[in-house]
Amino acid sequence: MLMGRFQWVWRQLRRSLWYRATLFSLGGVVTALVAWLVTPWLDVPSVVSIGARAVDSILNIIASSMLAVTTFSLGAMVTAYGSATSNVSPRANLLLIEDRVTQNTLATFIGAFLFSLVGIIALAAGIYDEDGRTLLFAATLVVIVMMVYQLIKWAGYLTRLGRVRDTIDKVETAARKALEGRMDQPYLGGQAMPATVPEGLEPVRAGKVGYLQHIDMPLLDSLAEDLGHAIYVQALPGTFLDMTRVLASTPTLDDARAEKIAEAFTISPSRRFEEDPRFGIIVLAEVASRALSPGINDPGTAIDVIGCGVRVLTPWVRHAEGGIDESDQPVRHVYVEALQTKDLFEDFFTPIARDGAATVEVGIRLQKALSALGAIGDNRVKRLVDEHRERLINRFDIGLTLEEDRQRVKAARRA
Structure with a gap:
């Protein structure tokens, strides 16, 4: 899929551990508070509220156990990263850090911990009536089911996390x-570089030192239309750039447009897959x-x-x-090797x-x-x-x- 810079940055954000952990944590907090907010509109049968009296002790168990499990899981992750660095390649650690199973598991544990913590505080503050405690109890049962599922899945996953075979896969x-x-998209959605590039092109230089991670092809296409000339990309993702390395070239160029063209190239200290x-x-x-x-x-x-x-x-x-x-490439005015x-x-x-x-x-x-x-x-x-x-x-x-x-x-x- 052809991605602009914003879409690409958003995708990188969604792959970070803190993003999922934050979402699950907010979900846990909101769930605990919703039990208090919606109780005025609920009519819970008295028979259902019997188990709600045990919600205090259940939440305390969840809070203490999830804190311990999260700490253990973080330690296991660090050990797996060290194993991958020593036995496979330090470059492979990025894939372990962005592993969805690991992120979802940790996010579930952290979310469950915060859910129980907010629930304990709310109970101590006395903001729940009997119906609210019953609803909190029901939410707690759902959280327990999620925890058990993730724990079983995590136990099996830990046996191979960071191992050579799993990391190679x-x-x-x-x-x-x-x-x-x-x-x-052999040309990143653009057109094939012609065998003979026109002479007299104005270069756009990197101005930074690092690896090219992403090229915003829709932005380059829009700039090429404004210029009325094609843009010839001269660096692919993964290329190591220095201050003088040419990113792209075009027949006519001023400083403002050269800066906009350079903004289409994301440069970082490391490479990505x-x-x-x-x-x-x-x-x-x-x-x-x-x-x-x-x-x-x-x-x-x-x-x-x-x-x-x-x-x-x-x-x-x-x-x-x-x-x-080459017939269905969406970018018509940008040429790429x-x-x-x-x-x-x-x-x-x-x-x-x-x-x-x-x-x-x-x-x-x-x-x-x-x-x-x-x-x-x-x-x-x-x-x-x-x-x-x-x-x-x-x-x-x-x-x-x-x-x-x-x-x-x-x-x-x-x-």
């Missing part, structure tokens, strides 16, 4: 979604490289990651073979081949991965596969000590 999913988004497919591929390769380091020495994980890479790249390679449909398959191959295969050059099993699996992609790709992909095979064989000829192992890697090329 999250990185793979993020990389796959980013590539799928780029397949839907959503609109940066190369970042997901890079993090997958980092996981494999870390697994192959002498301190960890886990070639099995590296081999698993190679399989993940093939799954992620297969739809992209098949899509590239079938060509790119396409993501290059050679960059994806370089980001993934080169680091793993470099760090796994002394492990014959890794070499064999890399050869099979390249064969799988070459079998479904077009001639450009086949040339890329041949280039990486040559490099791979050269690296493993140096890294492997036994001639027999070298021959096994070479034989895998023909398998």
Whole structure:
């Protein structure tokens, strides 16, 4: 989906932990107060109000238990982040922080705690009559059901949170979604960059140091219409920018319009997965490289990651073979470079081949991965596969000590 800057910022906001926790907390407070506000319009049967006398003790139990469970859960999250940093990649922590199950669970616990706290205070202040206590009791039962559901779900989820396999799955999913988004909009919703860009274009420079996270394509299209000229984007999300790096260029430009064009580019100190497919591929390769380091020495994980890479790249390679449909791109006056398959191959295969050059099993699996992609790709992909095979064989000829192992890697090329 084509997103403007406001929509993009709003999506990032909704993925933060404090956003969900705040919503659930407000929900808990409002629920406790609604029981007091609506009682004048309710007529609760006396038989229903019998259990309401126990609401004080129930709320006290919820308050004390939810405080303890929330504290424990936060500790478990910090431990999971540390495990992912040590065993997978520090870049993968962003996916754990934005994990919806974790956020919903913590938000439920915090909301239940505040609900019980407000209920206890309101009961102590004597603002509830008998009908109000009954309604508060009913709301408490609903909160208990939510708590039990989240506790059971959380208990199972904690057994895999931060584990290597679970974190790899999250990185793979993020990389796959980013590539799928780029397949839907290969030029970010704009038009393909022409083979020959007009001369004499005025550049718009970044003016900041950081990574490009998002481009507001609707804003650029609107500015291009006002200018009466096309805008040529010269940096994709994920590009590292310095003060002099050119973001875009257009034939005629003044300082005010250059500033507006620059505002369409969101620059941050770090990269994100959503609109940066190369970042997901890079993090997958980092996981494999870390697994192959002498301190960890886990070639099995590296081999698993190679399989993940093939799954992620297969739809992209098949899509590239079938060509790119440019007819339905919504932005008509902005031209953008396409993501290059050679960059994806370089980001993934080169680091793993470099760090796994002394492990014959890794070499064999890399050869099979390249064969799988070459079998479904077009001639450009086949040339890329041949280039990486040559490099791979050269690296493993140096890294492997036994001639027999070298021959096994070479034989895998023909398998």
